[in-house]
Amino acid sequence: MNKIHYRIFVFLFLLIIPSLMIFTFLKFAKTQDPLDNLRLDFYPISKLLPNYSTIGFFTNMDNDHETLYYYQSQFILSPRVLVKDGYRVEMLLLEDISRPVKHIENSRKIFSYTKENFRISLLKRFP
Amino acid sequence: MLPIILLLNFLIWTSFLYFYTGKYLPDSGRIMNAVISVNISLAIFGMVYFLFLIFSLYFWIFLSFQSTCSVIIIYRNFSTLIRRFNCRFLLSAIGIKLLLMLVSILVITIMFVVSSKKYGDWDAWAIWNLRAKFLLSEDFWKNSLNPGLFWSHPDYPLMLPSWIAIIWKSIGFPSFIVPMLLAYFIMLNILLVLYSSVRIVCGELYGIIILVFLPLDFFFVAQSATQYADTLLALFILITFILFNQNKNPSGFSYFLLGFFSASTGWIKNEGLLFFLVFSIFLLIRSRKERTFYISYMYGAIVPLLIIIIFKLFYAPPNDLLQNQTVHVVFRNLNMTRLSITGNYLLKIIFSEFPILLPLLFLVVIFNPGYFFSFNGLIIFIILFAYMLIYLCFARELEWLLKTSFDRLIHQYYLSFIYTSMISMCKLPPFCQPIGKIS
Numbered sequence: 001m002n003k004i005h006y007r008i009f010v011f012l013f014l015l016i017i018p019s020l021m022i023f024t025f026l027k028f029a030k031t032q033d034p035l036d037n038l039r040l041d042f043y044p045i046s047k048l049l050p051n052y053s054t055i056g057f058f059t060n061m062d063n064d065h066e067t068l069y070y071y072q073s074q075f076i077l078s079p080r081v082l083v084k085d086g087y088r089v090e091m092l093l094l095e096d097i098s099r100p101v102k103h104i105e106n107s108r109k110i111f112s113y114t115k116e117n118f119r120i121s122l123l124k125r126f127p
Numbered sequence: 128m129l130p131i132i133l134l135l136n137f138l139i140w141t142s143f144l145y146f147y148t149g150k151y152l153p154d155s156g157r158i159m160n161a162v163i164s165v166n167i168s169l170a171i172f173g174m175v176y177f178l179f180l181i182f183s184l185y186f187w188i189f190l191s192f193q194s195t196c197s198v199i200i201i202y203r204n205f206s207t208l209i210r211r212f213n214c215r216f217l218l219s220a221i222g223i224k225l226l227l228m229l230v231s232i233l234v235i236t237i238m239f240v241v242s243s244k245k246y247g248d249w250d251a252w253a254i255w256n257l258r259a260k261f262l263l264s265e266d267f268w269k270n271s272l273n274p275g276l277f278w279s280h281p282d283y284p285l286m287l288p289s290w291i292a293i294i295w296k297s298i299g300f301p302s303f304i305v306p307m308l309l310a311y312f313i314m315l316n317i318l319l320v321l322y323s324s325v326r327i328v329c330g331e332l333y334g335i336i337i338l339v340f341l342p343l344d345f346f347f348v349a350q351s352a353t354q355y356a357d358t359l360l361a362l363f364i365l366i367t368f369i370l371f372n373q374n375k376n377p378s379g380f381s382y383f384l385l386g387f388f389s390a391s392t393g394w395i396k397n398e399g400l401l402f403f404l405v406f407s408i409f410l411l412i413r414s415r416k417e418r419t420f421y422i423s424y425m426y427g428a429i430v431p432l433l434i435i436i437i438f439k440l441f442y443a444p445p446n447d448l449l450q451n452q453t454v455h456v457v458f459r460n461l462n463m464t465r466l467s468i469t470g471n472y473l474l475k476i477i478f479s480e481f482p483i484l485l486p487l488l489f490l491v492v493i494f495n496p497g498y499f500f501s502f503n504g505l506i507i508f509i510i511l512f513a514y515m516l517i518y519l520c521f522a523r524e525l526e527w528l529l530k531t532s533f534d535r536l537i538h539q540y541y542l543s544f545i546y547t548s549m550i551s552m553c554k555l556p557p558f559c560q561p562i563g564k565i566s
Contacts, residue, residue, distance in 0.1 A: 017233055017236050025304050028303065079268070
């Protein structure tokens with residue numbers, strides 16, 4: 001191989017390697033991760049919550065799903081703080097419709113959104 | 128516009144540092160100097176960003192500060208930068224070595240792409256990227272320290288989250304591409320710096336071994352693709368070891384950088400503080416006759432240490448592993464059952480997840496058992512022993528903790544072990560080496 005060949009190969013590699021990364025980003029941008037879905041679901045709620053708020057988090061799901069949804073919700077709603085099972089002025093309730101209803105006392109629903117078996121509600125505590 | 132300003136500032140800082148390191152660290156080689164410069168720039172960006180957050184200063188002030196520094200750098204060093212900026216070496220570098228390096232980068236890129244997830248693994252979005260999202264806000268970043276978020280480890284240092292936050296802030300939204308690109312960038316840094324330093328000390332053949340085997344090490348690439356801070360910590364620890372071992376003529380400047388990198392590990396993860404402590408003690412013993420070098424080392428460590436102290440003293444809550452522990456509990460935890468669980472887990476990890484580790488350990492035992500009592504070997508193994516002891520004494524749910532994090536602890540020292548053990552073997556007389564030295 002002479003110098004010209006080397007240069008052609010180097011040029012090709014310098015073209016292929018970034019292209020590979022760009023294609024990966026494009027592929028990921030098109031795919032919907034559970035976090036992306038949840039972000040879309042939370043979009044209307046996030047408009048109602050100021051960035052400084054500390055929000056209670058409740059769910060009627062089993063332990064594993066509770067942890068997963070809690071962490072994911074916190075990631076999406078940050079810099080707001082979600083406190084698990086915390087009674088705050090604003091509270092987020094994530095429900096699996098097929099499971100028994102979770103009732104949170106002294107609160108009223110100010111927003112609710114249902115998608116398939118999944119319901120997201122924003123509750124406000126009575127003063 | 129903002130990302131371009133950020134990129135320009137980064138390039139100016141890095142090129143300035145590159146020429147500076149090239150002048151004062153002639154033994155390190157171009158790749159190593161480039162990696163050092165890039166990481167110093169990024170580390171300083173991250174630390175300055177944290178200071179700006181403390182004073183609730185806006186991002187444009189941060190960028191203005193950076194740009195002012197860049198203008199000063201250009202004004203004071205313009206002629207030097209122009210004179211020394213020479214792209215000819217890039218053309219002269221084109222040859223079989225560069226081609227081999229590019230093939231290796233292509234392979235590691237493919238492996239990275241295959242093992243990547245959009246938002247990284249659990250801890251990436253639940254801890255590191257979550258912290259980065261908090262750091263986006265000058266007014267509400269302290270929300271991340273809320274006791275209700277104890278599960279996201281608010282005491283963890285902020286180097287990686289601050290890098291992510293700076294880029295997110297400049298592009299205007301938290302894109303998934305940024306943490307992924309940073310993870311890729313850190314992994315490439317490791318490949319290049321390991322190849323370059325092993326090649327310089329041991330010769331071309333050892334360098335080629337790194338280029339061939341590291342990209343094929345699926346666990347290393349998969350761990351890098353998780354987007355956790357452990358790989359960044361592994362890079363900084365590796366750079367510290369390289370800086371210590373590579374410079375044949377140590378100078379105040381090389382020790383200054385050594386101090387900066389070893390202390391910066393504590394700003395990446397809490398484990399870095401242990402590394403800094405052990406490394407500093409060993410260095411103090413080693414350089415007792417060269418006090419001036421040790422003073423330079425401490426000068427280098429001052430800035431990262433101050434940042435860590437400010438964060439730990441005034442902001443971070445106590446570490447969850449050490450919180451509410453009593454001497455009684457610690458001694459109760461030290462029993463044979465827990466010891467055997469930890470030992471078994473260590474063996475399982477070494478056999479299943481670190482393919483290069485076992486053959487390399489075997490070669491070291493055969494060819495250079497003295498390595499285990501050398502400066503490098505003692506530091507690595509004392510820290511791994513300390514990790515095991517911390518797990519034994521403090522872990523409440525030992526098996527869960529071992530399962531979720533012990534492999535990452537080994538990963539932090541895996542690359543440093545590869546580097547230090549290889550250079551320890553290639554420094555032996557030719558007939559004692561596993562492979563002859565070819566330069």
